[in-house]
Amino acid sequence: MFHRLGHFVVKRAWWVIAAWVIGMIAIAATAPKISAQTDEASFLPKHYESIQAAELQEKAFPTSFTPSAYALFERNDGGALTEKDKADIARITQGLTDKKIDSVQQVVPVSAETTSKNGQYALSPIAIDKAKQQDSKEFGDIAKQIRDDGKALAQGTDVKFQLGGPAAQALDQQDASGSADAIIAMSTVLLVAVIVGIIFRSVLAGILPLLVSLMFAMPTANGLINYVTKAFDLDSTPVLSAILIVVVLGVGTDYFLFLAFRYRERLRAGDDRKTAVVNAVGRVGEAITSAAGAVTIAFAALVLSSLGMFKALGPGLAIAVVVTAFAALTLAPALLAVIPARAVFWPGKKWMEEPSDARFAALGKVVEKRPALVAVASGGVLVALSLGAVNYNGFFDLAGSSMPKTAESMVVQDKLTNGFSAGAADPAHVYLTGKSGAKLDPAAFESYAAELGKVEGVAAAPAEPKVSKDGVTADFAVVFKDSPESNAAIDAVTDLRDVAHAKAPAGTEAKVGGKSAILKDINLAMTHDYQLVFPVAGLLILLILGLQLRSVVAPWYLMASVGLGFTATLGAATVLFQNIKGEPGMMFMMPILIYLFVVAIGTDYNILIIARLREEAREGRSPREAAREALRHGGPTVAAAGFILAASFATFMLAGNVFMLEFGFAMAFGIVVAAFVMAMFFTPSITALLGRKAWWPGHGAMPDHGPEAIGEREPEPAGRV
Structure with missing residues (x-):
């Protein structure tokens, strides 16, 4: 089969190249634009309790919000905030409100509860339209507007304005991801060109895998990924872009090497150029196809994941591998068929000499x-x-681990941990709801909060929760001792859920939500x-x-x-x-x-x-x-x-x-x-x-010798070197 494919590609090499050029341009130019998501909750199915708790919050407390960003204020000299500073802070937060930034629903003024005990930090929670969180680019753009306007309003004062929280993290992740992608892409391209060039002692041989992978396979794969993502309403993760670069270029280079080594081997065995290409495809085509099939299956299996981020990653990588393998079996042989072998291996002078391969x-x-x-x-x-x-231990601070510690949102996160209770900025929420729409009995709140407060790892549980207008649901904002992304806080969720469920007053049920x-x-x-x-x-x-x-x-x-x-x-x-x-x-x-x-x-x-x-x-x-x-x-x-x-x-x-x-x-x-x-x-x-x-x-069917043993036959010469 692969010999027949090799014959087809060699006889119609220019048509194959033209088809790739036209197909790549058409797919890349017409593909829809897809934005990545960074909201952790968007990656979970609805049957998980944290998602059910979030839906309950939206229904029972429509005006309540989990802050999408935090404006953190401190003095430029690091000292305690003065009365003048507090007045400037009030003016800045009011100024942000007056700006009426698109999708910013509320800028909460600083209060005694949101000022650190040492008086060094003040915090202003900011609500952003939740629908905007589904698009990381738009979410980050809103954060940039808030950050720029806040810093402008703080000019001329002794107060420093810094923005943290999920929206700011989305913005900083975009910046970090963009620079990271550029570094990875440039480094990988340079490595491939130099190493392949050294291996074959050739300039063009180092360029060909880049041409096949980056100029053709990558834009084609990206376009097809966007089509599939939109057609099947899949999530998109920012991790994909960086990984895709290395997968396409790395796998594409692997397959090119599989082909090129065998192509050179056949030239040394006496085949003319076109016959050598046909034989190379015939002999390694099955290996490339099987290898690509294994990689594709492994990636495609991620569609079985219950996490949206892996469902998004799997199909994208699977498509990229299929496109790259197809390019290796069609475009790469077509290029080798039309380029003289001396040019492919120039300026090397010994490429036709069989090396001793002493080490191997x-x-x-x-x-x-x-x-x-x-x-x-x-x-x-x-x-x-x-x-x-x-000894492996999982860690869940994806935002903190995917950008430098010097990013502003990370600096704010560290200062929140130092200035406030580590879990105060993003508490867990225990939603107590009356069954069948029955109203809650406020007399049970204090004892229930006391039980929640006894859970190991909990710093505080309010005795007076927020109650919905219809009196059916109460929100207990439980503060952990540790930051919400820490393993300690995540482990504490298990005990908190056990207690919240077991100690719920008669006729009620509890759901535990929040970041942890x-x-x-x-x-x-x-x-x-x-x-x-x-x-x-x-x-x-x-x-x-x-x-x-x-x-x-x-x-x-x-x-x-x-x-x-x-x-x-x-x-x-x-x-x-x-x-x-x-x-x-x-x-x-x-x-x-x-x-x-x-x-x-x-x-x-x-x-x-x-x-x-x-x-x-x-x-x-x-x-x-x-x-x-x-x-x-x-x-x-x-x-x-x-x-x-x-x-x-x-x-x-x-x-x-x-x-x-x-x-x-x-x-x-x-x-x-x-x-x-x-x-x-x-x-x-x-x-x-x-x-x-x-x-x-x-x-049992294995013959003693001969190329026919693997179903091959040496084709007729198709041209000269």
């Missing part, structure tokens, strides 16, 4: 002679690294996802491997090695960031991201090596000889692809925030493990040990 030949001989020792050693490394995963409750429910949703998404993705990848290899044995140890790669990566990251660096935990989404990227992309290298192992075995070599030859010929490709992709992911560490630092290290480390431990040592050594059993039940 030596590795192959080690695996050939001592496969058991290699299997135990490589497996032992993976198991040892996996032990660190036992939302994060608690996100944690519960993640646990659900681990139990569903992981197994489904694993089983589907297992099926793809089985179909590609026509075996029921090899896929199992391939998946076992990839699973060990996942736990080893999580363990290494946990040791580095929690045990050595002293972080309270890693971002809560890190395990599922590691699983998907390491399992999916790491499987690429296993697929490439196992496909070469099968090819060598079908040409009549013994299992150990096949392992030796597979490493000799396939090792350079895996090493080059793994190094480039690991380096690409490492560029995330330059973004300047904790989340990208953790993500970049984990992905780079996982790819190194996948390429240089699993694919180089573990997989070939296990295959060599199992021998023909690895290919059961397909080994």
Whole structure:
């Protein structure tokens, strides 16, 4: 099939290139614009208690609001606020009200309750139309207007105006994300161009994967993602844009290398240029398709997630991989077919000489002679690294971890923690409601609040809650001792819910909401996802491997090695960031991201090596000889692809925030493990040990030798180099 595809592309190369140009421009130009969401609650299904509590709040307290932003006031010299300062603050807050900024519903004046005990800070909560929170760009634009106007009003006074809260975080995240995306994109492009150029000793070879991935695959994928997002009313997450750059360029470069190495190998074997392209597509097309299928399945499995952010991430990445693989199998061969080979590998002078590949030949001989020792050693490394995963602890401050600590919203958050009770700025809310619309008995409020106040981790619970106009619902604003994003506050939600439900007066029911409750429910949703998404993705990848290899044995140890790669990566990251660096935990989404990227992309290298192992075995070599030859010929490709992709992911560490630092290290480390431990040592050594059993039940039909063994035939020459 892939030989036929190669023939088609080579014979109609200019038509293929023209079709890509027209298709890319049409899709990119007509695609709808999609804005990312940053509101945590928007990612949770409605059956979670925190979402039900939010709906109850809107119904019972329509004029009440959870602040979307906080204006924080302090003196420029850091001293206590004077009476003159308080008068200036009142003038500033009134000035913001008089500005009538679009979608700003209320600017609450500073009061004694919103002034810190030491008199150093004053806080003005700001309400913004909740509908605007669904669009992070619009939400951030409103924050920018408030911030600019507030600072202008504060000029000429001794008071400093700073804006924090969710809206300000959305604005600062946009700025941080934009600069991070630019840094990641430029660094990745430079790395790919330089490393691929060095590998092939060629200028054009370093440019071609960039041309295919960035000029064609990326805009096409972005357009299709926007079409699908709008058509199926999916959420969009700001995390997608940065990850998409590396996925498209990294995976695209991998597939280009798979093709280019085999193309050069066929040229050295005596094929003319066009025949070499056809044979290259025919020999690696199945590996590229299977690898892309595994990655696509792993990403697409995220649609089963109960969290909107992963539902948004999964389809987008899956579409990007499909587009990139299609470009690798059509556009890249078409370009190689029309560009003279000497130009592709210029100015290298020895590209037609067969290298000794001494390093990889030596590795192959080690695996050939001592496969058991290699299997135990490589497996032992993976198991040892996996032990660190036992101490993994999730952390939920996504906003704080995805932008620099110097961002204004982060500075405000730190000052709120220092100047007020850590949980005062965003308390939990216990909504007590009479069943069947019955009115509440105020006499029970004090004792109920006292029970809530006894919960470990609670700093205060009001004895006199806010009561709805119809008297059916009461809102107890419970202040935690710790900040709402902290694990301590999130853990306290469990006990608070237990007490709130159990101690609710007869004829009433309670719902617990607020930011900490939302994060608690996100944690519960993640646990659900681990139990569903992981197994489904694993089983589907297992099926793809089985179909590609026509075996029921090899896929199992391939998946076992990839699973060990996942736990080893999580363990290494946990040791580095929690045990050595002293972080309270890693971002809560890190395990599922590691699983998907390491399992999916790491499987690429296993697929490439196992496909070469099968090819060598079908040409009549013994299992150990096949392992030796597979490493000799396939090792350079895996090493080059793994190094480039690991380096690409490492560029995330330059973004300047904790989340990208953790993500970049984990992905780079996982790819190194996948390429240089699993694919180089573990997989070939296990295959060599199992021998023909690895290919059961397909080994019975395995001929002794000849290209026909893998369903190939050498095509007629199609042109000259």
